[in-house]
Amino acid sequence: MKRKKTYSPNFIMGLVITGAMLLLVLAGFIYTPYDITKMDSTAKLAAPSLKHLMGCDNFGRDIFSRVLKGMGNTFVIAAATVTIGTVGGVIIGAFTGYFGGLLDEVLMRVNDVVFAFPSILLALVFVSIFGTGKYNVIGALGIAFIPSFARIVRGEFIKYREMDYVKSARLAGVGQLRIIFVHILPNAMPVLLSSIMIGFNNAVLAEAGMSYLGIGVQPPSASLGSMLSESQTYLFSAPWYALFPGLMIILMVLGLSLLADAGK
Amino acid sequence: MRYIGKKLAAMIITLLCISFLVYLAFDLIPGDAALAALGTDATPESLAALREQLGLNRPFLERYLEWLVHFLCGDFGTSYKYHMPVADMIVSKLPITVIMAVISFFMMVVISLPVGIYTAKHSGRRIDRFVMALNQVVMSVPHFFMGILITYLFGMLLKFFTPGGFVSYETDFWGFLSYIIFPCFAIALPKIAMSVKLLRSSCIEESKKDYVRTAYSKGNNTNKVLYRHVLRNAIIPVITLWGMTLADMLVGSIVIEQVFNIPGIGRILLTSISYRDYPVVEAVIVLIAFVVIVTNFVVDVIYQLVDPRISV
Numbered sequence: 001m002k003r004k005k006t007y008s009p010n011f012i013m014g015l016v017i018t019g020a021m022l023l024l025v026l027a028g029f030i031y032t033p034y035d036i037t038k039m040d041s042t043a044k045l046a047a048p049s050l051k052h053l054m055g056c057d058n059f060g061r062d063i064f065s066r067v068l069k070g071m072g073n074t075f076v077i078a079a080a081t082v083t084i085g086t087v088g089g090v091i092i093g094a095f096t097g098y099f100g101g102l103l104d105e106v107l108m109r110v111n112d113v114v115f116a117f118p119s120i121l122l123a124l125v126f127v128s129i130f131g132t133g134k135y136n137v138i139g140a141l142g143i144a145f146i147p148s149f150a151r152i153v154r155g156e157f158i159k160y161r162e163m164d165y166v167k168s169a170r171l172a173g174v175g176q177l178r179i180i181f182v183h184i185l186p187n188a189m190p191v192l193l194s195s196i197m198i199g200f201n202n203a204v205l206a207e208a209g210m211s212y213l214g215i216g217v218q219p220p221s222a223s224l225g226s227m228l229s230e231s232q233t234y235l236f237s238a239p240w241y242a243l244f245p246g247l248m249i250i251l252m253v254l255g256l257s258l259l260a261d262a263g264k
Numbered sequence: 265m266r267y268i269g270k271k272l273a274a275m276i277i278t279l280l281c282i283s284f285l286v287y288l289a290f291d292l293i294p295g296d297a298a299l300a301a302l303g304t305d306a307t308p309e310s311l312a313a314l315r316e317q318l319g320l321n322r323p324f325l326e327r328y329l330e331w332l333v334h335f336l337c338g339d340f341g342t343s344y345k346y347h348m349p350v351a352d353m354i355v356s357k358l359p360i361t362v363i364m365a366v367i368s369f370f371m372m373v374v375i376s377l378p379v380g381i382y383t384a385k386h387s388g389r390r391i392d393r394f395v396m397a398l399n400q401v402v403m404s405v406p407h408f409f410m411g412i413l414i415t416y417l418f419g420m421l422l423k424f425f426t427p428g429g430f431v432s433y434e435t436d437f438w439g440f441l442s443y444i445i446f447p448c449f450a451i452a453l454p455k456i457a458m459s460v461k462l463l464r465s466s467c468i469e470e471s472k473k474d475y476v477r478t479a480y481s482k483g484n485n486t487n488k489v490l491y492r493h494v495l496r497n498a499i500i501p502v503i504t505l506w507g508m509t510l511a512d513m514l515v516g517s518i519v520i521e522q523v524f525n526i527p528g529i530g531r532i533l534l535t536s537i538s539y540r541d542y543p544v545v546e547a548v549i550v551l552i553a554f555v556v557i558v559t560n561f562v563v564d565v566i567y568q569l570v571d572p573r574i575s576v
Contacts, residue, residue, distance in 0.1 A: 010400075112274070113281045116557050118515040121549055125286065128537045128545050129293055205406045209519050212408050213534060228409060232523070235412065235427075236420050246409040253404035261400075 007262075014258025021252050025075045028068030036065050037220050045238040054244040057227070058234055066222040067245055071252070073223050077138055077216075078203035084142025085199055086192070089149020094180050096150070097157025108154075111147045119144035119206060127215045137216050141206055145199055152195050156188035197260035201253045208249050224249050267568055275561040282553050283335070287328050290546045340547035345539050350547045353532060359433065360528040361521070362555075364448055365513040371452040372459060373506065379456075380463030380502075385490065387468055395460070402457040407516055411450035411523035418446055428525045447524040451516050455509045462505055466498040500571050507563030511556040518552075 033053075040060035048055040054063035092111070096104040114122075119141060126140035160166060161184070169183050210216040211225030219226060224245040231241035299311065315321050331341070340350035383392045405413075419427040425443055433440040470476070471494050479489045518530030529548060536544035 109277070113278050113285075116278050116560065117282055117553055118511065118556055120515055120518065121552060124533065124537060124545075125289055125549060128540070128542070129289055201404075208406050209408060213519060213522060215534075215537070228412060229522075232412060232415075235416055239416055242409075242412050242416070246406075246412065249406055249409060250401070250404045253406075254401060257404060258400065 010258050011262035014255050014262060017251055017255030018259060019255075021071070021248075021255055024068060024248075025071050028072045032062075032065035032068050034062035034065045036061065036069050036222050038062075045234060045241070047238075048240055055238065055240045057230065057241055058238075063227070063241060063244055066227060067224065067248055069222040070217075070224040070227060070245065071248055073134070073217050073221065074204055074207050074225075074249075074252070077134060077141075077207045078200050080138045081141040081145055081203040081207075082196055082199045084138070085145025085149050085203075086196055088142070088146035089151075090153050090185070090192070092146065093150040093153025093155075094157055094185065097154035098161050098176075098180055098184070100158075104154075107150075111150055114144070115147040115151070117144075120209065123206070123210055124215070127210075132215045132218055134217050134221075137207060137210055141203055145203065149192075149195065149199065152191060153188055156191055157184060160184045160187055194260050197256050201256050201260075204249065204252055268565055271561060271564050275557060278557055279554060282557070283332055283550050284328060286546060286550050286553070287331060288324075290542050291324060291327075293542065335547070335550065340551070341543035343536075343541055343544050345536075345541045345544075350544050353544065354529060354548065354551070356432075356434065357528050357532060358551075360444075360526060361514065361517050361530070363433070364444055364451065364517045364520070364526075364528070365510065367444065367448040368451040368455070368513045368517075369506070369510055371448060372455045372509065375452070376456045376459040376463060376502075380460045381467065381490070381495070383460065384464045384467035384471075384498075385486075387464065392464075396464075399457040399461050402453055403461070405454060407450055407454055408519045408523050410453055411447060411520050414446050414450050415523065430524065430526050432527075443524075444526075447517070447520045447526065450523070451513050451520050455513070458509075459502055459505055463498065463502045466501050467494055470494045470498040503567060503570060507560065507567060510563065511559050514556060514559070515552065 038061065040056065040062075042060065044056065044060045045058055046052055046056040046060070052062050052064065054067060057063055057066070092107055096107050122144045123137065123140035126136050130136045130139075157180075166179060166183060169179050174183070207216055207223075208225040208228070211223040212229045214226065214229065216225060217223035227245040228242055231238070231245070234241055299306070320327070334341070338351055340354070342348065343350055343353060346353065379395065383395050386392045402410075415427045418424040425446055430443050431439040467490075471490075476489060476494060479493050484492075517528065518533060520526075521528045521530040522534070529552065533545065533548045533552075535541075536548070
């Protein structure tokens with residue numbers, strides 16, 4: 001076994017991009033150069049300059065500040081979504097995979113039904129019933145993400161439940177819950193971790209898509225998706241308005257997918 | 265045949281569950297057809313009378329079954345806002361969405377097959393590394409932003425099409441096609457990147473196997489081994505991916521339609537949501553879900569024909 005790890009350039013690049021994005025998100029929580037709702041009528045659609053790093057939007061608001069806040073919103077929503085998906089998926093997947101039987105059959109059928117229902121449609125159902133907003137997006141996407149996690153975790157538990165170390169733990173009188181969460185779950189971690197990263201990316205893309213459609217984070221809050229939607233009107237005269245929010249989504253997703261790839 | 269039967273049964277159950285859940289969800293929303301018809305200042309007596317007349321106070325299951333039967337017969341209910349049958353509203357729009365999904369799908373297959381095979385053949389060379397890097401970036405672009413980039417590049421800078429100048433297929437079919445090709449490209453690009461990556465790695469993985477060495481030792485040349493032996497096995501996971509993306513593309517066009525200002529199913533869905541026109545929302549969502557699920561079923565069946573080893 002060669003234990004010494006040499007990191008691939010892709011991994012390092014992923015690490016650098018993700019690190020930079022995290023820094024920007026954190027910075028955005030603490031400080032933005034301008035107030036994100038402050039309108040400067042003299043700077044409408046101003047081009048990028050030292051004063052406004054990414055230019056200004058049609059109301060004269062600083063795009064860089066709005067991008068920082070928007071990234072923060074996207075990050076929080078994606079993180080919450082993936083947390084719901086992972087926790088729900090691990091609980092369902094662990095119990096169905098470990099115990100099998102009728103419960104497994106029933107839950108997996110339900111899983112298939114939710115899985116077959118496209119996540120953006122589920123989000124649209126949520127929004128039309130509960131109204132638009134951040135928490136409804138989190139709820140809808142979180143539920144939509146549970147089945148894929150459940151499926152992965154279940155597969156892992158089926159693989160491990162008949163292994164010798166699990167059997168010996170059972171013989172030694174270890175409780176079922178302890179076997180599930182202390183003995184088996186850590187072994188499922190590598191697979192789970194890479195699906196968490198992929199899930200996070202999907203959540204970022206889904207959130208951006210929903211706020212682009214105007215059913216996610218509501219104005220005057222900033223979000224990358226709704227900035228892109230607004231920017232389209234001014235695409236010809238102010239292409240940078242579309243470019244920067246889009247670029248940030250790409251970098252967030254690219255960084256994590258490089259990491260997830262290297263993890264395999 | 266047993267496999268198909270089993271899949272068919274599973275599909276029908278899924279369809280029933282989804283239509284039931286969606287109907288239930290929309291039934292729980294306060295406000296109903298009677299309130300929508302008479303407005304908020306109607307007297308309770310007239311509301312009760314209309315509810316009686318429309319059969320809204322029958323048991324839930326009875327109403328669901330009636331709705332389902334009507335739905336399956338093509339009667340999707342009546343819009344609250346426009347007071348016209350939902351079916352009439354969507355019948356001319358559905359082809360737009362479906363044609364877009366189909367064109368995107370063919371774009372994906374036609375582009376990703378040669379690129380995937382080429383990069384697999386030349387893996388490790390400079391061109392392969394370049395394509396793979398490009399691939400990784402393209403995969404990270406949300407498709408609506410890809411749409412914006414395409415609008416800017418092809419629409420505004422190169423003037424290949426007029427942004428926002430959509431014409432319906434009913435008035436000018438070629439004009440429709442030459443516009444639709446750009447949103448389709450936006451939908452297809454991320455999927456092309458995915459399938460190139462998968463096809464490449466699958467080909468490389470497959471060519472390490474023993475039977476490939478045997479094929480070479482029998483005196484076959486590289487191309488023959490690649491097309492006759494390797495590709496046949498390597499393509500199987502790619503077909504699975506394609507099957508899943510077909511459904512993605514249908515749903516993805518909801519968003520892309522907004523980018524390119526196309527009045528398709530997505531537009532109807534979004535405006536109905538903002539007007540709280542529930543019968544329309546309900547019908548469109550169930551309809552899209554049905555199309556997606558039936559597509560997945562067809563893909564499963566085709567998949568089984570391609571690879572008979574799969575049987576559940």
